[in-house]
Amino acid sequence: MEMTLRWYGAKFDSVTLQQIRQVPMVKGVITTLYDTTPGEVWPIERVRAMKEEVKAAGLRLSGIESVNIHDDIKVGVPSRDKYIENYIATLEALGQNDIHMVCYNFMPVFDWTRSDLKKPLPDGSTALSYDQELIDKIDVDSMLSSMEQKSDGFVLPGWEPERMARVKELFAMYRDVDEEKLFQNLVYFLKAIMPTCKKYGICMAIHPDDPAWPVFNLPRIITSKEKIQRMLDAVPDKENGLTLCTGSLGSNPKNDIPDMIHAFRGRIHFAHVRNVHHIAPGKFDEAPHPTSLGSLDMYAIMKALYDTGFDGPIRPDHGRMIWGEVAMPGYGLYDRALGATYLSGLWEAIDRSSAR
Ligand SMILES: [Mn+2]
Numbered sequence: 001m002e003m004t005l006r007w008y009g010a011k012f013d014s015v016t017l018q019q020i021r022q023v024p025m026v027k028g029v030i031t032t033l034y035d036t037t038p039g040e041v042w043p044i045e046r047v048r049a050m051k052e053e054v055k056a057a058g059l060r061l062s063g064i065e066s067v068n069i070h071d072d073i074k075v076g077v078p079s080r081d082k083y084i085e086n087y088i089a090t091l092e093a094l095g096q097n098d099i100h101m102v103c104y105n106f107m108p109v110f111d112w113t114r115s116d117l118k119k120p121l122p123d124g125s126t127a128l129s130y131d132q133e134l135i136d137k138i139d140v141d142s143m144l145s146s147m148e149q150k151s152d153g154f155v156l157p158g159w160e161p162e163r164m165a166r167v168k169e170l171f172a173m174y175r176d177v178d179e180e181k182l183f184q185n186l187v188y189f190l191k192a193i194m195p196t197c198k199k200y201g202i203c204m205a206i207h208p209d210d211p212a213w214p215v216f217n218l219p220r221i222i223t224s225k226e227k228i229q230r231m232l233d234a235v236p237d238k239e240n241g242l243t244l245c246t247g248s249l250g251s252n253p254k255n256d257i258p259d260m261i262h263a264f265r266g267r268i269h270f271a272h273v274r275n276v277h278h279i280a281p282g283k284f285d286e287a288p289h290p291t292s293l294g295s296l297d298m299y300a301i302m303k304a305l306y307d308t309g310f311d312g313p314i315r316p317d318h319g320r321m322i323w324g325e326v327a328m329p330g331y332g333l334y335d336r337a338l339g340a341t342y343l344s345g346l347w348e349a350i351d352r353s354s355a356r
Helices: 017-021 045-057 071-075 079-095 133-139 140-149 168-171 179-200 225-234 259-262 299-309 335-356
Strands: 002-006 029-030 059-063 101-104 116-120 126-131 204-207 240-245 268-273 277-278 283-285 313-316
Touching: 002 059, 002 335, 029 045, 029 225, 029 313, 045 059, 045 079, 071 079, 071 168, 071 179, 079 179, 101 268, 126 133, 140 168, 179 204, 179 225, 179 240, 204 268, 225 240, 225 259, 259 299, 268 299, 299 335, 313 335
Parallel strands: 002 029, 002 313, 029 059, 059 101, 101 204, 204 240, 240 268, 268 313
Antiparallel strands: 116 126, 126 283, 277 283
Protein backbone atom coordinates (compact mmCIF):
# COMPACT_ATOMS: atom_id res chain seq x y z
CA MET A 1 0.00 0.00 0.00
CA GLU A 2 1.01 3.58 -0.49
CA MET A 3 -0.02 6.06 2.23
CA THR A 4 -1.51 9.26 0.82
CA LEU A 5 -3.60 12.28 1.82
CA ARG A 6 -6.30 13.93 -0.22
CA TRP A 7 -5.41 17.41 -1.40
CA TYR A 8 -7.75 19.87 -3.14
CA GLY A 9 -5.11 22.06 -4.78
CA ALA A 10 -3.30 25.24 -3.65
CA LYS A 11 -6.25 27.51 -4.46
CA PHE A 12 -8.81 25.54 -2.43
CA ASP A 13 -7.06 23.69 0.38
CA SER A 14 -5.94 25.15 3.72
CA VAL A 15 -3.30 22.42 3.86
CA THR A 16 -0.12 22.79 1.78
CA LEU A 17 1.88 20.13 -0.04
CA GLN A 18 4.85 21.12 2.12
CA GLN A 19 2.85 20.24 5.25
CA ILE A 20 1.72 16.94 3.75
CA ARG A 21 5.34 16.12 2.88
CA GLN A 22 6.15 16.27 6.61
CA VAL A 23 3.52 13.74 7.70
CA PRO A 24 5.43 10.55 8.51
CA MET A 25 4.91 7.74 5.99
CA VAL A 26 2.83 9.81 3.55
CA LYS A 27 4.34 9.41 0.10
CA GLY A 28 1.65 10.71 -2.21
CA VAL A 29 -1.43 12.83 -2.64
CA ILE A 30 -4.76 12.14 -4.21
CA THR A 31 -5.92 15.27 -5.94
CA THR A 32 -8.14 16.70 -8.64
CA LEU A 33 -8.71 19.76 -10.78
CA TYR A 34 -11.21 21.08 -8.26
CA ASP A 35 -12.37 23.99 -10.43
CA THR A 36 -13.49 21.82 -13.34
CA THR A 37 -17.16 20.97 -13.67
CA PRO A 38 -18.59 17.52 -14.38
CA GLY A 39 -18.71 16.87 -18.11
CA GLU A 40 -15.74 19.09 -18.95
CA VAL A 41 -12.62 17.74 -20.69
CA TRP A 42 -9.51 18.19 -18.54
CA PRO A 43 -6.81 19.96 -20.57
CA ILE A 44 -3.69 17.80 -20.77
CA GLU A 45 -1.43 20.78 -19.93
CA ARG A 46 -3.33 21.33 -16.68
CA VAL A 47 -3.00 17.66 -15.76
CA ARG A 48 0.73 17.85 -16.44
CA ALA A 49 1.09 21.04 -14.37
CA MET A 50 -0.81 19.44 -11.47
CA LYS A 51 1.50 16.44 -11.59
CA GLU A 52 4.61 18.62 -11.71
CA GLU A 53 3.43 20.71 -8.77
CA VAL A 54 3.00 17.60 -6.62
CA LYS A 55 6.34 16.18 -7.74
CA ALA A 56 8.14 19.44 -6.99
CA ALA A 57 6.97 19.13 -3.38
CA GLY A 58 8.60 15.69 -3.10
CA LEU A 59 5.36 13.75 -3.35
CA ARG A 60 3.76 11.47 -5.93
CA LEU A 61 0.42 12.07 -7.61
CA SER A 62 -1.03 8.69 -6.63
CA GLY A 63 -4.45 9.05 -8.19
CA ILE A 64 -7.41 11.31 -8.87
CA GLU A 65 -10.33 11.94 -6.55
CA SER A 66 -12.51 12.64 -8.29
CA VAL A 67 -13.35 12.91 -11.96
CA ASN A 68 -17.03 13.60 -11.42
CA ILE A 69 -19.72 12.19 -13.66
CA HIS A 70 -22.15 14.49 -15.46
CA ASP A 71 -25.76 14.05 -14.34
CA ASP A 72 -26.86 13.27 -17.92
CA ILE A 73 -24.78 10.07 -17.69
CA LYS A 74 -26.37 9.09 -14.38
CA VAL A 75 -29.87 9.90 -15.60
CA GLY A 76 -29.24 8.20 -18.95
CA VAL A 77 -30.52 10.84 -21.38
CA PRO A 78 -29.28 10.82 -25.03
CA SER A 79 -26.77 13.62 -24.40
CA ARG A 80 -24.87 11.21 -22.15
CA ASP A 81 -22.85 9.96 -25.11
CA LYS A 82 -21.29 13.37 -25.60
CA TYR A 83 -20.36 13.54 -21.89
CA ILE A 84 -18.96 10.01 -21.98
CA GLU A 85 -16.76 11.07 -24.90
CA ASN A 86 -15.55 13.98 -22.80
CA TYR A 87 -14.88 11.65 -19.88
CA ILE A 88 -12.82 9.43 -22.17
CA ALA A 89 -10.83 12.46 -23.34
CA THR A 90 -10.10 13.28 -19.67
CA LEU A 91 -9.00 9.69 -19.05
CA GLU A 92 -6.66 9.98 -22.04
CA ALA A 93 -5.13 13.15 -20.58
CA LEU A 94 -4.60 11.31 -17.28
CA GLY A 95 -3.24 8.16 -18.95
CA GLN A 96 -0.80 10.17 -21.03
CA ASN A 97 0.48 11.65 -17.77
CA ASP A 98 0.98 8.21 -16.25
CA ILE A 99 -1.91 8.50 -13.79
CA HIS A 100 -3.57 5.15 -13.20
CA MET A 101 -6.30 5.45 -10.57
CA VAL A 102 -9.53 7.42 -10.81
CA CYS A 103 -12.05 7.60 -7.97
CA TYR A 104 -15.61 8.65 -8.83
CA ASN A 105 -19.10 8.13 -7.52
CA PHE A 106 -22.47 7.47 -9.07
CA MET A 107 -24.73 9.13 -6.50
CA PRO A 108 -27.65 11.24 -7.70
CA VAL A 109 -27.66 14.94 -6.72
CA PHE A 110 -25.60 14.78 -3.51
CA ASP A 111 -22.14 13.18 -3.29
CA TRP A 112 -22.50 12.64 0.43
CA THR A 113 -24.82 13.83 3.17
CA ARG A 114 -24.37 14.80 6.80
CA SER A 115 -26.80 16.41 9.24
CA ASP A 116 -23.99 18.27 11.03
CA LEU A 117 -20.54 19.34 9.86
CA LYS A 118 -19.41 20.50 13.31
CA LYS A 119 -20.84 18.29 15.99
CA PRO A 120 -19.04 18.97 19.29
CA LEU A 121 -17.51 15.81 20.77
CA PRO A 122 -16.77 15.34 24.50
CA ASP A 123 -13.05 16.06 23.98
CA GLY A 124 -13.79 19.54 22.60
CA SER A 125 -13.16 18.63 18.97
CA THR A 126 -15.85 18.72 16.29
CA ALA A 127 -16.75 16.07 13.76
CA LEU A 128 -19.15 15.42 10.92
CA SER A 129 -22.20 13.47 11.97
CA TYR A 130 -25.39 12.00 10.57
CA ASP A 131 -28.80 11.57 12.10
CA GLN A 132 -31.55 10.20 9.88
CA GLU A 133 -34.25 11.66 12.15
CA LEU A 134 -32.85 15.16 11.60
CA ILE A 135 -32.52 14.59 7.85
CA ASP A 136 -36.16 13.41 7.70
CA LYS A 137 -37.28 16.68 9.29
CA ILE A 138 -35.47 19.13 7.04
CA ASP A 139 -36.14 20.11 3.48
CA VAL A 140 -33.41 20.28 0.89
CA ASP A 141 -33.23 24.09 0.95
CA SER A 142 -32.50 24.35 4.66
CA MET A 143 -30.04 21.50 4.28
CA LEU A 144 -28.17 23.54 1.65
CA SER A 145 -28.03 26.68 3.75
CA SER A 146 -26.82 24.84 6.84
CA MET A 147 -24.09 23.10 4.83
CA GLU A 148 -23.01 26.48 3.52
CA GLN A 149 -23.00 28.15 6.95
CA LYS A 150 -20.95 25.45 8.59
CA SER A 151 -18.36 24.97 5.86
CA ASP A 152 -16.28 27.99 6.95
CA GLY A 153 -16.20 29.41 3.44
CA PHE A 154 -14.74 26.26 1.88
CA VAL A 155 -16.40 24.76 -1.19
CA LEU A 156 -17.51 21.27 -0.18
CA PRO A 157 -16.79 18.49 -2.67
CA GLY A 158 -20.00 17.53 -4.46
CA TRP A 159 -21.79 20.60 -3.06
CA GLU A 160 -20.41 23.17 -5.47
CA PRO A 161 -22.63 26.30 -5.47
CA GLU A 162 -23.23 26.29 -9.24
CA ARG A 163 -24.52 22.73 -8.98
CA MET A 164 -26.57 23.35 -5.87
CA ALA A 165 -28.24 26.35 -7.51
CA ARG A 166 -29.85 23.78 -9.80
CA VAL A 167 -30.86 21.39 -7.06
CA LYS A 168 -34.61 21.47 -7.82
CA GLU A 169 -33.89 20.86 -11.48
CA LEU A 170 -31.60 17.97 -10.50
CA PHE A 171 -34.31 16.38 -8.36
CA ALA A 172 -36.72 16.67 -11.30
CA MET A 173 -34.20 14.99 -13.63
CA TYR A 174 -33.95 11.98 -11.32
CA ARG A 175 -37.71 11.64 -10.81
CA ASP A 176 -38.00 8.54 -13.04
CA VAL A 177 -34.62 7.04 -12.20
CA ASP A 178 -34.97 4.09 -9.87
CA GLU A 179 -32.20 1.82 -8.59
CA GLU A 180 -32.34 -0.48 -11.59
CA LYS A 181 -32.17 2.36 -14.10
CA LEU A 182 -29.29 4.00 -12.26
CA PHE A 183 -27.46 0.67 -12.20
CA GLN A 184 -27.95 0.14 -15.94
CA ASN A 185 -26.72 3.67 -16.62
CA LEU A 186 -23.59 2.93 -14.60
CA VAL A 187 -22.98 -0.27 -16.57
CA TYR A 188 -23.46 1.61 -19.87
CA PHE A 189 -20.90 4.20 -18.77
CA LEU A 190 -18.37 1.60 -17.59
CA LYS A 191 -18.61 -0.47 -20.76
CA ALA A 192 -18.02 2.65 -22.84
CA ILE A 193 -14.88 3.71 -20.98
CA MET A 194 -13.28 0.27 -20.45
CA PRO A 195 -11.28 0.19 -23.74
CA THR A 196 -9.60 3.49 -22.81
CA CYS A 197 -8.96 2.28 -19.24
CA LYS A 198 -7.31 -0.85 -20.63
CA LYS A 199 -5.25 1.09 -23.13
CA TYR A 200 -3.71 3.28 -20.40
CA GLY A 201 -3.94 0.89 -17.45
CA ILE A 202 -6.36 3.16 -15.57
CA CYS A 203 -8.23 1.57 -12.69
CA MET A 204 -11.66 3.04 -12.03
CA ALA A 205 -12.56 3.02 -8.33
CA ILE A 206 -16.20 3.77 -7.62
CA HIS A 207 -16.83 5.31 -4.22
CA PRO A 208 -19.61 3.74 -2.14
CA ASP A 209 -22.70 5.78 -1.40
CA ASP A 210 -22.52 7.80 1.79
CA PRO A 211 -24.44 7.02 3.93
CA ALA A 212 -25.12 3.51 2.65
CA TRP A 213 -28.88 3.89 2.22
CA PRO A 214 -31.29 6.07 0.20
CA VAL A 215 -31.47 9.72 1.29
CA PHE A 216 -34.19 12.18 0.18
CA ASN A 217 -35.77 9.28 -1.75
CA LEU A 218 -32.89 9.21 -4.21
CA PRO A 219 -31.72 5.74 -5.30
CA ARG A 220 -28.44 4.32 -3.98
CA ILE A 221 -26.68 1.43 -5.70
CA ILE A 222 -23.22 1.01 -4.10
CA THR A 223 -24.20 0.23 -0.54
CA SER A 224 -23.71 -3.46 0.28
CA LYS A 225 -21.67 -6.57 -0.56
CA GLU A 226 -24.37 -7.95 -2.89
CA LYS A 227 -24.85 -4.71 -4.79
CA ILE A 228 -21.14 -4.09 -5.20
CA GLN A 229 -20.61 -7.67 -6.37
CA ARG A 230 -23.35 -7.19 -8.97
CA MET A 231 -21.60 -4.06 -10.26
CA LEU A 232 -18.22 -5.83 -10.45
CA ASP A 233 -19.76 -8.84 -12.22
CA ALA A 234 -21.68 -6.72 -14.74
CA VAL A 235 -18.37 -5.33 -16.06
CA PRO A 236 -15.85 -7.99 -15.06
CA ASP A 237 -12.67 -6.25 -16.28
CA LYS A 238 -10.28 -5.67 -13.41
CA GLU A 239 -10.10 -1.97 -14.36
CA ASN A 240 -13.68 -1.74 -13.11
CA GLY A 241 -13.11 -1.63 -9.39
CA LEU A 242 -13.89 -0.08 -6.06
CA THR A 243 -12.79 2.53 -3.57
CA LEU A 244 -13.07 0.66 -0.30
CA CYS A 245 -14.37 3.46 1.93
CA THR A 246 -14.75 2.05 5.42
CA GLY A 247 -16.61 5.08 6.72
CA SER A 248 -19.26 5.05 3.99
CA LEU A 249 -19.79 1.30 3.99
CA GLY A 250 -19.41 1.27 7.77
CA SER A 251 -22.30 3.71 8.21
CA ASN A 252 -24.43 0.56 8.01
CA PRO A 253 -23.40 -1.81 10.85
CA LYS A 254 -24.61 -4.77 8.75
CA ASN A 255 -21.71 -4.31 6.31
CA ASP A 256 -18.86 -6.65 7.31
CA ILE A 257 -15.93 -4.73 5.89
CA PRO A 258 -13.09 -7.28 6.33
CA ASP A 259 -15.36 -9.84 4.63
CA MET A 260 -15.96 -7.42 1.73
CA ILE A 261 -12.22 -6.81 1.36
CA HIS A 262 -11.68 -10.54 0.93
CA ALA A 263 -14.64 -10.88 -1.46
CA PHE A 264 -13.46 -8.01 -3.69
CA ARG A 265 -9.79 -9.04 -3.71
CA GLY A 266 -8.02 -7.68 -6.79
CA ARG A 267 -10.83 -5.21 -7.51
CA ILE A 268 -10.09 -2.71 -4.71
CA HIS A 269 -7.95 0.00 -6.27
CA PHE A 270 -8.07 2.64 -3.54
CA ALA A 271 -8.84 2.60 0.18
CA HIS A 272 -10.32 5.28 2.44
CA VAL A 273 -9.85 4.10 5.98
CA ARG A 274 -11.65 5.82 8.86
CA ASN A 275 -13.72 4.91 11.87
CA VAL A 276 -17.35 5.71 12.68
CA HIS A 277 -19.15 5.67 15.97
CA HIS A 278 -22.61 4.08 15.68
CA ILE A 279 -25.04 5.69 18.10
CA ALA A 280 -28.36 4.22 16.94
CA PRO A 281 -29.71 2.88 13.63
CA GLY A 282 -29.28 5.68 11.08
CA LYS A 283 -27.27 7.77 13.52
CA PHE A 284 -23.48 8.02 13.67
CA ASP A 285 -20.58 10.37 14.36
CA GLU A 286 -17.28 10.35 12.54
CA ALA A 287 -14.76 9.14 15.10
CA PRO A 288 -10.99 9.40 15.50
CA HIS A 289 -9.25 6.65 13.52
CA PRO A 290 -8.27 4.19 16.34
CA THR A 291 -10.40 1.07 16.85
CA SER A 292 -11.24 1.71 20.50
CA LEU A 293 -12.71 5.16 19.74
CA GLY A 294 -15.33 4.02 17.25
CA SER A 295 -17.39 1.04 16.11
CA LEU A 296 -15.15 -0.42 13.37
CA ASP A 297 -12.30 -2.87 13.91
CA MET A 298 -9.50 -0.96 12.20
CA TYR A 299 -6.96 -3.71 12.88
CA ALA A 300 -9.17 -6.30 11.14
CA ILE A 301 -9.68 -3.91 8.20
CA MET A 302 -5.94 -3.27 7.75
CA LYS A 303 -5.21 -6.98 8.23
CA ALA A 304 -7.71 -7.89 5.50
CA LEU A 305 -6.10 -5.35 3.14
CA TYR A 306 -2.68 -6.78 3.99
CA ASP A 307 -3.76 -10.41 3.62
CA THR A 308 -5.37 -9.79 0.23
CA GLY A 309 -2.19 -8.17 -1.11
CA PHE A 310 -3.67 -4.69 -1.47
CA ASP A 311 -1.03 -2.50 -3.13
CA GLY A 312 -2.94 0.62 -4.15
CA PRO A 313 -3.09 4.05 -2.56
CA ILE A 314 -4.70 4.30 0.85
CA ARG A 315 -5.62 7.41 2.78
CA PRO A 316 -6.97 8.30 6.16
CA ASP A 317 -10.39 9.77 5.59
CA HIS A 318 -12.28 12.61 7.24
CA GLY A 319 -10.67 13.85 10.39
CA ARG A 320 -12.16 15.75 13.29
CA MET A 321 -11.31 19.42 13.66
CA ILE A 322 -8.79 19.59 16.50
CA TRP A 323 -6.27 22.03 18.02
CA GLY A 324 -8.23 25.04 16.75
CA GLU A 325 -7.67 24.29 13.08
CA VAL A 326 -9.93 25.97 10.52
CA ALA A 327 -10.22 23.88 7.37
CA MET A 328 -12.69 22.28 5.02
CA PRO A 329 -14.92 20.06 7.21
CA GLY A 330 -13.30 16.63 7.41
CA TYR A 331 -10.14 17.78 5.65
CA GLY A 332 -7.96 19.49 8.23
CA LEU A 333 -4.32 18.48 8.49
CA TYR A 334 -3.97 17.46 12.12
CA ASP A 335 -6.44 14.65 12.67
CA ARG A 336 -5.78 13.17 9.25
CA ALA A 337 -2.04 13.20 9.98
CA LEU A 338 -2.75 11.31 13.21
CA GLY A 339 -4.85 8.88 11.16
CA ALA A 340 -2.10 8.33 8.58
CA THR A 341 0.42 7.62 11.33
CA TYR A 342 -1.92 5.27 13.18
CA LEU A 343 -2.78 3.31 10.03
CA SER A 344 0.91 3.09 9.08
CA GLY A 345 1.64 1.76 12.57
CA LEU A 346 -1.01 -0.93 12.23
CA TRP A 347 0.41 -1.89 8.84
CA GLU A 348 3.97 -2.14 10.20
CA ALA A 349 2.84 -4.33 13.07
CA ILE A 350 0.86 -6.61 10.76
CA ASP A 351 3.74 -6.79 8.30
CA ARG A 352 6.38 -7.62 10.89
CA SER A 353 4.30 -10.20 12.72
CA SER A 354 3.32 -11.87 9.43
CA ALA A 355 6.89 -12.09 8.15
CA ARG A 356 8.01 -14.12 11.17
MN1 LIG B 1 -14.60 7.94 1.40
